[in-house]
Amino acid sequence: MTGPLHIERRLDTPKWLKVAVPFASILLAAIIVAILLAATGHNPFSTYHQMYSASVTADGALTSTFVYATPMLFTGLCAAFAFRMRTWNIGGEGQLYMGAVGASAVGLVLGDWPRPLLIIAMVIGGALAGMLWACIPALLRAYLRTNEILTSLMLNYVAGFFMYYLIYDSSSYWRDLTTPGASVFPTGKTLVANASWPGITIGTFTLPMGFILGVGLAVGLLVLIRSTRYGFEMRVMGDSPQAANYSGIRTKRKILSVMAISGGVAGIAGSSQIGDFGHVLDPRGLQQAQYGYTGIVVAALALYNPLAVVLVSLLIGGLTSAGFALEGPSFPTGLVGTMEGIILFTVLGGEILARYRIGLRHRAVTPASAGANFGTEVAP
Amino acid sequence: MTDSALDAGGDQAAQVAGPHQASGSSASAPGAMPGALAVQAVDMTKRFPGVVANDHVSFEAAEGEVHALLGENGAGKTTLCNLLMGLYRPDEGKLSISGRAVRFHSPKDAQDAGIFMVHQHLRLVDSMTVAENVVLGWSKPRRLRFSPRKVEKAVAEAAERFQMPVDPKARIWQLSLGERQRVEILKALYRGAKILILDEPTTVLTPQEAEQLFSSVRDMAADGRTVIFISHKLPEVLAVADRVTILRQGRSITTVPTAGTDAEHLAGLMVGREVSLEATAKGSEEPGPVVLELAGVSARGDLGTEALKTVTFDVRAGEILGIAGVAGNGQRELAEVITGLRGTTAGEIRIGGTRLPMGDPRAAIDLGIAYVPEDRMGTGISPNLSIAENLMLKSYRGKTMRSGPVLSNRKANANAREMIKRFDVRAPGPRTLVRQLSGGNIQKVLLARELSSEPRVVVAASPTRGLDVGATQYVRQVLVETAQHGVAVLMVSEDLDEIFELSDRIAVFYNGKVVGIVPAAGANRQQIGLMMAGAA
Numbered sequence: 001m002t003g004p005l006h007i008e009r010r011l012d013t014p015k016w017l018k019v020a021v022p023f024a025s026i027l028l029a030a031i032i033v034a035i036l037l038a039a040t041g042h043n044p045f046s047t048y049h050q051m052y053s054a055s056v057t058a059d060g061a062l063t064s065t066f067v068y069a070t071p072m073l074f075t076g077l078c079a080a081f082a083f084r085m086r087t088w089n090i091g092g093e094g095q096l097y098m099g100a101v102g103a104s105a106v107g108l109v110l111g112d113w114p115r116p117l118l119i120i121a122m123v124i125g126g127a128l129a130g131m132l133w134a135c136i137p138a139l140l141r142a143y144l145r146t147n148e149i150l151t152s153l154m155l156n157y158v159a160g161f162f163m164y165y166l167i168y169d170s171s172s173y174w175r176d177l178t179t180p181g182a183s184v185f186p187t188g189k190t191l192v193a194n195a196s197w198p199g200i201t202i203g204t205f206t207l208p209m210g211f212i213l214g215v216g217l218a219v220g221l222l223v224l225i226r227s228t229r230y231g232f233e234m235r236v237m238g239d240s241p242q243a244a245n246y247s248g249i250r251t252k253r254k255i256l257s258v259m260a261i262s263g264g265v266a267g268i269a270g271s272s273q274i275g276d277f278g279h280v281l282d283p284r285g286l287q288q289a290q291y292g293y294t295g296i297v298v299a300a301l302a303l304y305n306p307l308a309v310v311l312v313s314l315l316i317g318g319l320t321s322a323g324f325a326l327e328g329p330s331f332p333t334g335l336v337g338t339m340e341g342i343i344l345f346t347v348l349g350g351e352i353l354a355r356y357r358i359g360l361r362h363r364a365v366t367p368a369s370a371g372a373n374f375g376t377e378v379a380p
Numbered sequence: 381m382t383d384s385a386l387d388a389g390g391d392q393a394a395q396v397a398g399p400h401q402a403s404g405s406s407a408s409a410p411g412a413m414p415g416a417l418a419v420q421a422v423d424m425t426k427r428f429p430g431v432v433a434n435d436h437v438s439f440e441a442a443e444g445e446v447h448a449l450l451g452e453n454g455a456g457k458t459t460l461c462n463l464l465m466g467l468y469r470p471d472e473g474k475l476s477i478s479g480r481a482v483r484f485h486s487p488k489d490a491q492d493a494g495i496f497m498v499h500q501h502l503r504l505v506d507s508m509t510v511a512e513n514v515v516l517g518w519s520k521p522r523r524l525r526f527s528p529r530k531v532e533k534a535v536a537e538a539a540e541r542f543q544m545p546v547d548p549k550a551r552i553w554q555l556s557l558g559e560r561q562r563v564e565i566l567k568a569l570y571r572g573a574k575i576l577i578l579d580e581p582t583t584v585l586t587p588q589e590a591e592q593l594f595s596s597v598r599d600m601a602a603d604g605r606t607v608i609f610i611s612h613k614l615p616e617v618l619a620v621a622d623r624v625t626i627l628r629q630g631r632s633i634t635t636v637p638t639a640g641t642d643a644e645h646l647a648g649l650m651v652g653r654e655v656s657l658e659a660t661a662k663g664s665e666e667p668g669p670v671v672l673e674l675a676g677v678s679a680r681g682d683l684g685t686e687a688l689k690t691v692t693f694d695v696r697a698g699e700i701l702g703i704a705g706v707a708g709n710g711q712r713e714l715a716e717v718i719t720g721l722r723g724t725t726a727g728e729i730r731i732g733g734t735r736l737p738m739g740d741p742r743a744a745i746d747l748g749i750a751y752v753p754e755d756r757m758g759t760g761i762s763p764n765l766s767i768a769e770n771l772m773l774k775s776y777r778g779k780t781m782r783s784g785p786v787l788s789n790r791k792a793n794a795n796a797r798e799m800i801k802r803f804d805v806r807a808p809g810p811r812t813l814v815r816q817l818s819g820g821n822i823q824k825v826l827l828a829r830e831l832s833s834e835p836r837v838v839v840a841a842s843p844t845r846g847l848d849v850g851a852t853q854y855v856r857q858v859l860v861e862t863a864q865h866g867v868a869v870l871m872v873s874e875d876l877d878e879i880f881e882l883s884d885r886i887a888v889f890y891n892g893k894v895v896g897i898v899p900a901a902g903a904n905r906q907q908i909g910l911m912m913a914g915a916a
Contacts, residue, residue, distance in 0.1 A: 227786045232769070232776050236762050243762040246721065246753065247773040248742030 013354050022303070025350035026315075029343040036338070042330065054325040055318035061325065063206045067277060069317025071096070073214035074269030075295025076302060076309040081221050082262035083304050085238040089259055091137060091152030092266040093292025094159030095130035097283075099270025101163060102129025104174060104188065104281040107195035107274060115194045122195065123213070123271050130267015131260045133159060138259030142252040148259070156292065163283040174281050188281035197275035210272030214313075217265060218306040225306070234258060266292065294320075297340065301347050316340065417479060418443045418575055418606040419464070424473035426459050431808055433459035436473070437632040439625040441575075441608060446601045448609045448617040448638075450650055451627035452848035454806055454818035457610050460627070461577055464608075465497050466490040477575070494574030498564045498581060504552045511535040511548035514567045538570045543599060558589030565596065576600065577608045582616055594620045612650075612848035614643040628652055651850045667884065668697030671868035672718070672837045677727035679717050687713040689892040690727065695837070695868040700859065702883030702900065703872040705912055710892035711872045712754060715841045718870070719751040720744035732836060745774055748836035752826055752843050754872070756819075760826045763815035767807055768796035770814050771829050803828040804854070820851030827855065831862055838862055841872040856882055876908065890914045 034044035055065045075092040082089035106125030110118055137151035166172040168186045176182040176189045197209040225231040237244040237254055245251050269291060274281065298316055302308035323336030419441045426434040434456045441447035451457050462468045464475070466484030475482055477493045484490045504513050511532040535548040544566045546559060555563070561581060568576055578597070582590045597607050597620055611617050617624055618638050626633040626649045633649055672695040681687030687710045695701045705711055716722035718729060723739035730736065731747040744751075753759040761770055772781050772792050781791050796810030805824045807817055814822060823843070830838065840859060844852040859882060863869045873879050879886055883900045888911040895911045 229776055229782075229787060232772075232787055235765060235769070236773065239762045239764045240758070242755075242759045243773070245741060246719075246751070246759050248745045248777075250742070 010355055010357055017354055021350045021354045022301075022347055025346040026343055028350075029339070029346040032342050032346070033339050047331070050326055050331070051319075051322040054322040058325070059204055061321065063204070064321040064325070065314065065318040066206075066208055066211055067317075068320045069313045070208050070210040070214060070272055070276060071269045071289070071291040072294050072298050072317055073211060073218070073310060073313040074272065075266055075292050076298030076313050077214065077218055077221060077295075077306055078262045078266035078269070078292075079296045079299035080302060080304040080306055080309050081225075081265065082258055083299060084225060085234045085254070085258050087141070087255055087258055087262075088149045089134065089137070089152050089262045090149050090296065091134060091155050091263065091292070092269075092295045093290065094152070094156035095133045095263040095266035096270045096273070096292050097156075097159040097163050097286055098133040099126035099130040099267030100273050100278075100281055100286060101166065101174070101270070102126050102267065103271035103274045104191065107191040108173065108189055111192040111195060113194075118195055119197055119209075119275060122197075122275050123268055126267040126269075126271025126274070127264040128267065130270060131264040134259045134263020134266070135256065138256045138263075141259075142255040160283070160287055163281065163286070167281060167283050191274065191279045195275060196279055197272070199276070208272070208276040210268075210276040213268065213272070215310055217268070218310050221261075221265075222306045266295070269295075297344055301344060303351065315343075416443055417441075418445070418477070419447075419608070420474075420476040420479075421460075421464070422474045422476075424460065424463055424470050424475065426463060426468055427471050428808075432630050434463065434470075435630040437627065437630070438473075439632055439635055441606050441623075443574075443606055444601050444604045445623065446597055446607045446609055446621045448611060448621035448624040449627060450611060450614075450617050450624050450646060452612060452650060452820065452850045454629075454821055455627040455650075456630040457612075457627055458579070458818075459630075461497060461579060461608075461610065464490065464495060464577060491571065494572060495577065496568035496571065496573035496575070497577040497579065498561065498568060500580045502557075502560050502564050504560055504563060506551070506553040508552060509548065510546050510550050510552065510555075510563050510566075513552060513563060514538070514548075514570050518571055535566070535570065539566055542566060542569045544569070544596065556589070558592065561589075561593070562596075569600075573605065575606045575608065577610065579610045580612070581609070582611070582613065590616065614646050614849070617646070618643060626650055647849050650848075667699040668866060670694045671697050671732055672870065673730040674718070675728045675730070677717060677729060678725045679713050679722055680725060681710075681713055686725075687892050688717065688724075691892075691894055692727075693887055693894055693897060695870055697836075697866045697868050698863055699884045700863045700869040700871055700882050702879035702886045703870065703889055704876060704879045704886055704908055705874070705889030707874050709889045711889055712841065713892075714889070715751065715753070715839050715870075715872055718744070718837070718839050719749055745833075748834070750830035750833055750835035750838045752823075752830055752838065752840040754841035754845070756822055756826060761814050761822060764813060766796075766811045766813055767800065767805070767817075767825055768792040768810035770825055771796050771799050773829060774833060775829075799825075799828040799832060802832075803858075820847050820854075823847060823851065823855060827858055831858065835867060838867055838869045839872075840869065842874065843871065844873075844875070844878060876905065880905070888912055 030048070034048070037044040037047050053061065055061055075096060078092040078095065079089065103122045103126035106122050107118065110121055113121065133155065134152070136155060137146075137148045140146040140151050141148040166174045167188050171177060174188050176187050199206040199208045200212070201207075225234060233244065233249045233254055236247065236249060237251060241251060244254070270286075273286060273291075278285065294316065298309055298312045301316075302312045319336050319339060323331075323333070327333055417440055419439075421440070422438050423436040424434050424438070425432065425436055437456065437460055439447070439449070449457050449460065459468065463470050466487050466489045469483075469485070475484075477495065482489075482493055484493070490496075505516065508516070509528075509532070511528065511534075514535045515531050532548040538544075539546050539548065544562050546555075546562055546566065552560060552563065565576070565578075581593060594616070597609065600607055601622075609617070609621055618641075621638050623635055623637050624641075624646065625635040626646065628650060629652075633652075636646075636649075674691055674693055676690045676692055677688055678686060678690055679688040689710075691710075691714065693701070703711055703714065713722060717724055718736075720736065720739060720741040720743055728735060731749065734747060736747060736749075737743045751760075757763055762773065768789075769792065772795065775781060776787065781787055781795070783791070793810045799805070800807060800810065803824045805817075805821050805828065807821060814825060817825065827843075838859070843859065844855050847855060856878070859869055859871065863884075871879070871882060880900060880903070885897055886900050886903055886908060887897045888895050888908060890912060891914060895914070898908070
């Protein structure tokens with residue numbers, strides 16, 4: 001009755017294994033996808049080479065990778081930070097929208113400010129808008145004990161509709177009503193040139209300012225979690241809310257502030273979308289990109305570690321960018337999604353399996369006795 | 381009162397042992413073991429990072445024997461069971477079952493060899509029926525179709541055959557803890573258990589249920605099965621077992637037949653020194669000024685009903701006030717109200733004259749109230765954090781654990797090392813997760829944190845529940861010393877012996893009210909008992 005494998009729980013996973021498993025998992029995912037490619041009549045090696053070129057080496061490919069990675073970095077941090085305390089903020093998507101709304105408002109209103117001040121104001125404007133939006137599910141969770149997964153998720157749709165309303169169904173401040181074309185195809189007002197964020201350009205490659213800001217935030221959040229009283233309280237809360245209450249931690253305020261920070265980070269994703277890339281509030285584009293939801297995947301792959309979020313956002317950003325660049329008959333749209341799914345599966349699976357010791361069972365022939373099946377190695 | 385006879389760590393133990401032993405283990409005299417060897421463990425060794433959990437442990441049990449494994453928390457009983465059950469693999473040593481050497485790779489292997497374990501925390505699916513639980517995951521013989529009626533019939537037959545009366549159609553959540561345990565045992569027997577390991581089986585049982593269990597255990601042994609009975613309670617070991625193997629600090633000290641021994645002797649072997657099961661010395665003679673004052677305090681319970689009704693009493697510095705009462709009469713709510721975890725609906729609590737704000741745990745901590753909660757793992761400890769982190773659970777806000785704005789690992793570890801030494805916590809080091817410690821050591825970590833904060837009031841709820849003789853003695857000693865240093869101690873306990881042993885005054889709770897406060901010296905047990913039952 002016993003299978004060929006035996007599985008035993010590890011008492012503690014050695015450190016090298018914790019680091020090695022995610023990389024091995026990604027490698028395994030690559031092998032699985034290669035088999036999939038070969039089975040559908042593609043040459044896996046040339047496909048991988050194409051993808052590498054389309055996300056790194058080709059003209060503008062690396063820039064494009066960073067364009068996709070930047071919002072995912074923020075939304076990944078948003079999810080990773082909240083999830084650390086087992087506060088399940090699924091609302092990064094809506095907080096990003098609201099951040100974009102806030103940042104574009106700031107950019108439009110304060111268009112005549114000096115550039116550095118205007119950019120800082122946009123970052124803050126987006127962060128504040130995201131924070132406020134995240135405070136709705138946070139307040140409901142802290143004071144009425146509603147489930148923040150549901151409320152934050154549903155508020156994503158509300159934020160989406162709100163954005164649509166601003167541009168398509170109203171004469172709001174954000175909507176461009178001046179040009180004749182704009183009344184047929186509604187668009188948002190384009191921000192002044194001063195409001196576009198500077199990037200660092202080396203040759204053909206441009207590193208967006210948002211990405212640098214994101215890396216700084218990742219480091220900051222890591223320090224906050226690892227070595228401050230605030231982070232200590234988060235760890236206690238995440239492990240045992242009762243123990244947190246018992247030890248005098250203000251648990252309701254904690255939920256509020258963690259959700260607010262998480263939402264603020266997602267809000268900056270919205271600022272960066274406006275300042276770094278779009279320069280206009282584009283509801284359709286933001287909704288199609290779904291960076292908020294991808295951020296949850298990024299956080300999960302990074303095992304909620306802010307620094308790992310930086311690397312993972314680049315990986316997923318590169319995949320997405322290559323997917324768009326290569327899209328066509330020989331490279332179907334679904335392939336990138338499939339790859340992301342398989343990577344997620346292997347990394348999370350690997351993370352769980354790393355907690356066990358797994359090996360082949362040695363079966364030795366035992367003299368049959370009264371129906372007892374020992375199924376085990378018998379010492380001489 | 382629960383467990384009055386069985387849980388007694390006190391002098392009662394010796395008295396209880398006599399009669400039980402006569403009726404319980406008369407079947408087997410030492411040296412006349414019935415049947416062949418069922419389990420033989422030789423030099424079993426299991427090392428964990430930093431500790432040797434089992435150090436050359438040896439014991440053997442015959443067919444038809446009830447063999448007790450006795451030891452303090454952390455003595456290696458659980459590790460030994462996990463070795464027997466194939467959950468761990470031994471680093472050294474040999475295990476033979478029915479004279480045949482085996483090496484288990486998983487619990488499945490152990491079960492195939494006829495070894496089953498009933499865990500302390502039962503592993504049943506609440507929403508399923510008894511019959512479904514009994515056959516759950518048991519794929520022998522493998523059948524595609526699952527017929528509830530057939531299974532129920534088979535389980536009913538088994539229940540009758542093994543004299544384990546349970547209704548196979550009942551759902552687990554409808555059953556009492558004693559009945560649930562019976563289902564676990566039935567499950568093992570149904571699956572052909574030859575060797576049954578019971579891990580601290582009486583922890584969750586009432587005294588009557590425990591008696592029933594003991595008689596089932598004797599029946600199973602009479603049937604030729606081997607029962608390995610793990611416990612740290614001396615009276616029940618003496619009552620049910622034929623022989624006892626004593627474990628201490630990971631080593632098997634000796635195996636003795638229960639017939640020729642008594643509780644004092646076993647306690648001595650278990651702790652490794654002479655143990656007097658006499659009372660600990662009381663608190664200081666002259667209590668100081670009033671420190672904790674409750675005036676007409678009322679509060680609601682979890683279900684919204686009134687759990688505390690205009691409770692008024694005070695506790696003086698250097699005094700231990702024992703709260704006696706049957707569980708569920710407002711004691712938990714009382715402790716929570718004083719420690720700020722629960723809001724009040726009326727009345728006032730004062731600490732040294734200062735009014736305690738309602739429902740604010742941090743204010744209570746800042747006013748010098750330490751709390752040893754009943755629910756250690758759930759409330760008092762963050763199980764997945766380290767010892768060092770748990771020790772700073774209340775002091776992290778102060779300056780002692782920081783360098784600048786950043787929490788200092790070095791300071792936390794230094795503090796932890798000092799506490800581990802001072803409170804005799806047995807652990808590999810400050811970074812060990814509290815979850816991995818034994819019950820007694822967890823309680824020591826908790827006490828270390830609470831008592832080292834220089835409190836003015838200590839609220840201790842069932843501080844020795846589930847602890848072994850050594851740890852119990854230690855905890856009681858620490859509480860008495862704390863009172864002697866001028867701290868007001870409020871101790872809630874369901875164990876009347878403990879109340880009598882430690883308290884200066886006893887307040888009896890019934891139905892959310894204080895029915896009476898009497899000095900412990902010269903208090904009448906009968907009288908207290910009647911008050912607890914609401915009859916006086």
